[in-house]
Amino acid sequence: MKEIWSDKVHEECGVFGVYRRGDELDVVSTTYYALYALQHRGQESCGMAVNDDGVFYKRRELGLVNEVFTKDVLESMPRGNMCIGHCRYATTGTPVRANAQPFVIRHVKGPMALAHNGNLTNAAELREEFELMGGIFHSTSDTEVIAYTITRERLTAPSIEKAVENAMPKLKGAYSLVVMSPRKLIAARDPYGFRPLCLGKIGDSDVVASESCAIHAAGGEFVRDIEPGEIVCIDENGVHSIRTHCGKPTSLCVFEFVYIARPDSVVDGASVHRARRRAGALLALEHPVQADVVIGVPDSGLDAALGYSQQSGIPYGIGFLKNKYIGRTFIQPSQQLRENTVRIKLNPIADTVRGKRVVLVDDSIVRGTTSRQIVQLLREAGATEVHFLSSAPKFLYPCYFGVDVDSRENLIAANHSTEEMRQMLGVDSLGFLSVDGVKKIAEGCKLDLCTGCFTGEYPAEVPASPHKSKFEKKISESAD
Structure with a gap:
């Protein structure tokens, strides 16, 4: 599952x-x-x-x-x-x-x-x-x-x-x-x-x-x-x-700053919280939008949304209430729950978005299924416009160094144009932070950053084709 x-x-x-x-x-x-x-x-x-x-x-x-x-x-x-x-x-x-x-x-x-x-x-x-x-x-x-x-x-x-x-x-x-x-x-x-x-x-x-x-x-x-x-x-x-x-x-993996690390951590000399706010600020410069409120997708999109708001001057709002009692390993036990996954974890605050043009900031868009459901929640809550912005570039290539993306097959950006993605997500506009932009977010970082998942240019040799071994499949099927 x-x-x-x-x-x-x-x-x-x-x-x-x-x-x-x-x-x-x-x-x-x-x-x-x-x-x-x-x-x-x-x-x-x-x-x-x-x-x-x-x-x-x-x-x-x-x-x-x-x-x-x-x-x-x-x-x-x-x-x-x-x-x-x-x-x-x-x-x-x-x-x-x-x-x-x-x-x-x-x-x-x-x-x-x-x-x-x-x-x-x-x-x-x-x-x-x-x-x-x-x-x-x-x-x-x-x-x-x-x-x-x-x-x-x-x-x-x-x-x-x-x-x-x-x-x-x-x-x-x-x-x-x-x-x-x-x-x-x-x-x-x-x-x-x-x-x-x-x-x-x-x-x-x-x-x-x-x-x-x-x-x-x-x-x-x-x-x-x-x-x-x-x-x-x-x-x-x-x-x-x-x-x-x-x-x-x-x-150093740039996704540590975009999504993985906790905001209160300092990684190799750079504050994660500050990096995410800076990503949002750079996003506002690259993708200015006429809107009434900026909201973030909890949790890692919140800091970037705050940075976007501060740079653009558009008010920041709390757009979603996150259910604190469902962990990230919550399993979907039925088809009905599979169709309502986001509703179980997130609930829009209608007072924040009703009748407003909304800038929605998330850390990244990987497969697009959850993003589409989040946009639908905002529409149902009364948002008149939804402008979806990602504080990371398009996720186009696999990661071989620890992030769980081993194929381009299910990456929405690798298989669709920006306009096709906009239509699939049901948003009024769609934007991504540039690769040059994401390289600038970690102020004070003592290391260079790996952006291979965005560019396909890896700092180290990668395997010819990632695959699950027969032994791994066998132990997975037989494990109790």
Whole structure:
């Protein structure tokens, strides 16, 4: 079954790790709060692995953080001195328990736990290579491929951080990793920096996270972003860095600013909230409209709508009430609900739009089905005109680095002209932020941005044809 919000680009995954110094910090509770703050990055499954004096305890299940980690579960977990956590949306691998993270590996050199955000472009080739050598895999996730690559390097490497360093050239694509060994916490980011990763402090303890919002939610302070290609090793001697793979051209995913990251996060030096407001302002300059009110589609369209309003001078209004009790993984159990998906999640505020010319701002248009339904809601609420504006360019090409779009087949902009799209959506006008515009939204960002999904020009090699393996299909059909 499909998700109720299936027209949206799906989120990434979120990773977190904590190394406790002293006796006061509860690493399990800390990880729980951090995962809650990262829930927007993945709602299919979540998990934790706790290191209790070298003994690993793991808990990972399908479901949201509060569903998997109930009060009884949290109280049953060991206190530990290290913990890593993960919340997942599947970009590679099916949504079954076997693919939930973190992965815990038992190895002759000691146990290892691993959590991963991103998508390997050479996962199929690596997996086949390992299987031909006798490797046995228990999931369909590329995270297990990463774990296998690191453990093979660990056979000859003098330390876990050296094994990670040696493994990185073999891993192609996007990855932000948190790795836990019996005595160390390791964080690593791919040389392009496709996915965010940052370092923080909670008192004397050290933490790493996908976004700064998770560090703050756990009661900590942001220290710095982990550089593309950097490996950070945290142990009893403190925090040290390995920059062997740093210094290459960078390419942070622009969709982190457009949609994925939380507005209160700062990613590689740029405020997400400010980036979205700037996107809306640039949209107002590129697509001026005569209208009475500007509204945004909750949640990621709201900041851009505010920016459009401030730049254009058109009043900003609250156009929709979002149902707070339906998560992004809400499943449509019947045909009737499939036909009323948006009505379940959004309700227009008629007083804002009745009798008015409305500028409707959303973060992007992917397949168009949800957008069409949202426009219909505004028409029924009495809007006289609807001008639909996207704070991202046309989504024309697949993403191979973590965003769940692996084909052009269902992308409305890849198969229709702007005028055809306007008619299909039922709007009076339709506009998209330009590629040049979207490259300017992240003021202060220290990295270059990847816009491959808009241009088809990718910073790294992409697979010839993404596909679901026979093994993945089999495990998906047989999973309970």
